[in-house]
Amino acid sequence: MQLQMDRRRLPIFPAKKRFIQEITRVASAIVIGETGSGKTTQIPQYLLEAGVHKGRTIAVTQPRRVAAITVAQRVAKEVGCEIGEAVGYCVRFDDSSTGASKIRYSVVILDEAHERTIHTDVLFGVVKQAQKQRQMQGTLPLKVIVMSATMDVDHFAEYFNNAEVLYVEGRQFPVKLMYTREAISDYLHTALVTIFQIHQEAPASEDMLVFLTGQEEIEAMVDSIRDIARDLPSTCPALIACPMYAALPANLQLKIFQPVPAGTRKVIVCTNIAETSITIHGIKHVIDTGKVKAKVYNPSINLELLKVHNISQAQAWQRTGRAGREAPGICYRLYTEPEFHKMPENTIPEIQRCNLASVMLQLMALGVRDVVKFDFMDKPSESCLKDAKDCLQLLGALTKEERPKLTDLGRQMAAFPLDPRMAKVIISAKEHGCLEEILTIVAVLSVESVIFTPHNKREEAIGARRKFISHEGDHMTYLNIYRAFKAVDGNKHWCHDNFVNGRNLKTAMEVRRQLREICVRQELPLKSCGTDLSAVRQCFCAGFYMNSAELVADGKYVTLISRKPVAIHPSSALFQCKPGYVIYNELVKTTKCYMRRERISVS
Numbered sequence: 294m295q296l297q298m299d300r301r302r303l304p305i306f307p308a309k310k311r312f313i314q315e316i317t318r319v320a321s322a323i324v325i326g327e328t329g330s331g332k333t334t335q336i337p338q339y340l341l342e343a344g345v346h347k348g349r350t351i352a353v354t355q356p357r358r359v360a361a362i363t364v365a366q367r368v369a370k371e372v373g374c375e376i377g378e379a380v381g382y383c384v385r386f387d388d389s390s391t392g393a394s395k396i397r398y399s400v401v402i403l404d405e406a407h408e409r410t411i412h413t414d415v416l417f418g419v420v421k422q423a424q425k426q427r428q429m430q431g432t433l434p435l436k437v438i439v440m441s442a443t444m445d446v447d448h449f450a451e452y453f454n455n456a457e458v459l460y461v462e463g464r465q466f467p468v469k470l471m472y473t474r475e476a477i478s479d480y481l482h483t484a485l486v487t488i489f490q491i492h493q494e495a496p497a498s499e500d501m502l503v504f505l506t507g508q509e510e511i512e513a514m515v516d517s518i519r520d521i522a523r524d525l526p527s528t529c530p531a532l533i534a535c536p537m538y539a540a541l542p543a544n545l546q547l548k549i550f551q552p553v554p555a556g557t558r559k560v561i562v563c564t565n566i567a568e569t570s571i572t573i574h575g576i577k578h579v580i581d582t583g584k585v586k587a588k589v590y591n592p593s594i595n596l597e598l599l600k601v602h603n604i605s606q607a608q609a610w611q612r613t614g615r616a617g618r619e620a621p622g623i624c625y626r627l628y629t630e631p632e633f634h635k636m637p638e639n640t641i642p643e644i645q646r647c648n649l650a651s652v653m654l655q656l657m658a659l660g661v662r663d664v665v666k667f668d669f670m671d672k673p674s675e676s677c678l679k680d681a682k683d684c685l686q687l688l689g690a691l692t693k694e695e696r697p698k699l700t701d702l703g704r705q706m707a708a709f710p711l712d713p714r715m716a717k718v719i720i721s722a723k724e725h726g727c728l729e730e731i732l733t734i735v736a737v738l739s740v741e742s743v744i745f746t747p748h749n750k751r752e753e754a755i756g757a758r759r760k761f762i763s764h765e766g767d768h769m770t771y772l773n774i775y776r777a778f779k780a781v782d783g784n785k786h787w788c789h790d791n792f793v794n795g796r797n798l799k800t801a802m803e804v805r806r807q808l809r810e811i812c813v814r815q816e817l818p819l820k821s822c823g824t825d826l827s828a829v830r831q832c833f834c835a836g837f838y839m840n841s842a843e844l845v846a847d848g849k850y851v852t853l854i855s856r857k858p859v860a861i862h863p864s865s866a867l868f869q870c871k872p873g874y875v876i877y878n879e880l881v882k883t884t885k886c887y888m889r890r891e892r893i894s895v896s
């Protein structure tokens with residue numbers, strides 16, 4: 294009952310009738326409204342209640358796993374059903390939707406459209422094409438609804454065949470903007486100082502939201518906040534600091550929504566995940582460092598990097614808006630006003646700044662022969678597309694022609710929900726007779742970190758895990774950890790004592806089970822190579838030989854293809870032993886360009 298009352302209080306509620314009418318009338322619509330106004334949870338229910346779905350399925354797509362799961366849970370609760378009944382969700386490696394063998398969608402809602410991840414952009418194109426096909430065939434029409442808190446409306450409306458634009462009347466309170474007077478060099482330090490200035494001056498009921506870039510940074514910041522808070526004079530209010538990032542275990546994520554005791558301030562330190570996809574109550578102060586971690590791709594040297602860079606103006610406004618949800622607030626921008634004006638207006642779509650091999654393989658497997666001509670909302674550059682084609686040809690997924698076709702290997706690779714290089718590793722295991730080992734390692738690489746290293750117990754954690762380290766590289770180390778975890782049957786005390794993340798390892802077991810099923814369907818023989826792991830190394834080389842680096846004279850590495858200087862990450866099993874050749878899964882740029890998840894390559 295309370296839930297139904299809450300639904301009526303949402304800003305979208307007064308527009309319910311009008312929205313249903315408009316959406317019923319048109320083929321494509323765009324819905325824009327502030328975060329928390331009720332777009333995601335209400336629109337699907339409104340359409341369901343009004344029968345706009347014509348008895349078929351309504352799909353809502355989310356770029357983020359956490360959002361997909363929590364939204365489904367919330368909607369199921371409001372509808373009054375269990376997850377998997379009338380409301381379900383499906384994310385990679387976890388499907389709770391009911392298995393009507395062939396689902397016929399009548400409405401597709403593309404939510405958080407502004408995020409412009411590589412997957413949203415491919416999806417836009419595929420959905421648009423499906424809609425057109427159904428129109429031409431005269432079969433069940435497909436209604437497309439695009440939703441966001443912020444977007445370049447004209448661009449979206451034009452792409453979706455002049456879609457109708459519907460606005461939710463927002464309830465946004467004014468937010469005071471504070472810029473720094475001069476450009477700052479250390480945003481982490483400035484953020485920390487700002488947090489405690491606010492803490493000492495503002496009433497304790499006013500919570501804070503701090504935007505940083507990633508897990509490590511956030512955990513370190515939360516530790517520093519807790520350390521400083523411990524030594525504050527008793528005249529200061531109590532303070533609770535909570536981290537928030539996609540990889541954080543779900544029970545800790547929920548902490549940010551829980552109320553704190555009166556007289557205590559909550560400080561949430563988060564990634565851009567809190568920009569639009571989740572709603573947090575009580576935020577009065579926002580600290581925006583102006584930074585985000587994202588993939589950047591340099592086609593000239595075929596290098597993909599995860600790197601901290603400046604946000605767009607649209608992102609800055611979203612962050613600001615988080616301070617004015619329930620009352621007037623303040624946003625502290627840790628950059629100058631001229632710096633703000635130099636930021637790009639909108640976020641550059643990921644498709645224009647990442648490796649496209651995976652996209653090309655997926656699209657070709659869907660029957661798109663000429664990916665260059667595919668109707669992308671923003672076309673990727675020709676050099677990026679050429680790189681992707683080269684990469685897939687090198688992996689043997691495409692024929693060598695000018696207008697290549699998918700090979701049998703390519704079709705088999707597309708069956709795996711993985712990066713094509715990783716799929717190649719799995720398929721290579723057939724020749725080398727080591728699929729059991731490969732599946733374990735790929736599963737571990739597909740989940741968030743299976744180890745954890747608290748800042749205050751670094752030495753202890755590293756010491757406890759020394760027994761797992763393999764001098765053949767990180768992949769073999771993961772294999773050892775996974776085997777040890779299975780041997781003790783996932784014992785909690787064992788995980789704790791060994792600084793191993795049991796939850797993520799359990800997820801890896803589930804991922805492994807699903808990958809194994811695909812292998813069985815693909816008739817790949819499930820063999821083990823026993824103690825000789827050279828076969829495992831050969832498989833990884835087959836998939837990742839483009840990501841190889843060699844040791845040059847003075848203990849430094851350069852990548853084999855582009856001769857770019859790179860370094861072994863200090864957390865790697867290979868940090869000490871410095872082999873002649875290594876391959877890596879990804880490059881991360883912090884102070885140096887680090888390779889992650891390295892292993893010795895066979896030369």
Ligand code: CDP
Binds near residue numbers: 364
């Ligand atoms: O999509 P939009 O940001 O417009 O709003 P929403 O996600 O539909 O959320 C509407 C309201 O539902 C929020 O203000 C929350 O109070 C509530 N909600 C919730 O309690 N738990 C969730 N997992 C999602 C939403």
Ligand code: MG
Binds near residue numbers: 329332
């Ligand atoms: Mg939403």
